[in-house]
Amino acid sequence: MADYEALKQAVIEGKLVQVKELTQRALSEGKAAQEILDQGLIPAMDAVGDKFVCGEFYIPEMLIAARAMQAGIALLKLLLVEEGSRPRGKVVLGTVKGDLHDIGKNLVGLMLQGGGFEVIDLGSDVEPRRFVEAVQADKPDFLMMSALLTTTMLSMKDTMEALKAAGLRERVHVAVGGAPVTQRFCDEIGADFYSPTATGAVTKAKELVAV
């Protein structure tokens, strides 16, 4: 009998080997990959996110849990495709031009993946043009941009302008985040939402795809 509670706990505790064993056991019992994702891995990452928000988990605990989660997802990936399963939504994310700060963006990406989203990570030092190309090519539901510095943050405005010029602005929800980013700046550049936390960004994304 698939023990989703044990699977969830193993993810939370970052027990990678146990996550793989429990995921494999569930598959062996004939459980659908989508069910294992929905009842085991996604609730696990929801719990991890809650622990981060309430200050019980910090960056290391998040990354350790996320690594275990990814080990489970790796076993499910091809099966999810075979089952015809669709992700909850699709997100393109990246850190803006001139900025190499990764960790915040990576945490958002991991939380989104754990929340059932398909994540296309463009990496760091991403020019506005590349963001636009990714929106054009990948047709995501969300474009999420991150910056560490006030000076690099301004590139987000350039990306918004480039999206408008390419006729793509209305096709995607744009989210912004990072140390210098504020709601005021988000409003100023016409982005759709800002979150000061990784979990907040994921929560908002879930709300918007549910609409």
Next chain:
Amino acid sequence: MIEPNFERFRTVLLRSREPDYVPLGDIGVHALLKQGALGRPVRTLEDEVAFWATAGYDYVPIEQGLQLTDVIKRQSMREVQAHYAVESSETQARSWATEGKGLITTRAELESLQWPDLDALDYSAFERIGPLLPPKVKVIAVLGKIFTCVWWLMGLEGMSLALADDPDLVADLFARVGQFQYRVFEKMLRFECVGAVWHADDIAFATQLMVSPRLLRVHLFPWYQEMNRVAHAKGRLVVYHSDGALQEVMEDIIACGFDGLNPIEPKAMEINTIKRAYGSRISIIGNIDLGYTLTRGTPEEVREEVRQRIHDLAPGGGYAVASSNSVPEYVPLANFNAMREATFEYGRYPISA
């Protein structure tokens, strides 16, 4: 111009009385801003002294430590050229830390790392600066970077995963980095010109600590507690710099013996709340906002924010004006000047209502 006087800054850190003026308390100013303020490039030690004194600071900061050596600067960081400065058509170089997998991921890599030679570090600035300083100005020795160098060497993700896979590796690296910095600290204190030590070591971001308080209490704070004990015994004061939300470890920071805390990032900590809760036990330095005011605001907005901070925080002493991080290349010169001029204008004691 107000005569620079380290006693002013020292008075703020001691919180024994109000000084004559609210001092400035930035520990880092980008070379482009220095050049703009001084009117010429800052190339020599003489230029450095001239900048800090004429800009109105009561000290000259001099940094040394593992963070300046090749093992960090060349092997653990990546340099990017981009248009970071708002008032230059040229690109500037900025070094970025490895947030993924770093130089040290295994014990073998730790053991094989060529550590910099402590005896080869350059202290010539400390040796030469004495006669160059204005009469009442001191040096603030800038160090810290214990937690920072550990994760710079391992990568932030590398360190995080190692805490699960090989916690002894992380512990050993903390010990080695701590010991290296402690030896630098000992050398810094031998110079009479040093009036204080400023430990810059970011442990938090806007919403919380980067790692658990337990990790910091086991591996980091004991180093600073010991360094601060020795500094105090030798008549020097100590300041701690960390970005981010420090509320969870404020009592630990105070217990380490720090006399001052900087920069009080506005998004992370409400400065009036911090002053009310802790201001009798640790002096507060900073909070002029880099997120908007200093970078994208007008000089008038900068002046108003400085005036407000002085009005709210300076009565009774224990406050110095500074940016909410350092003064980077993307602060317009007019805003940097406005921050300093407003401090001189509004910062004379007794503070006007």
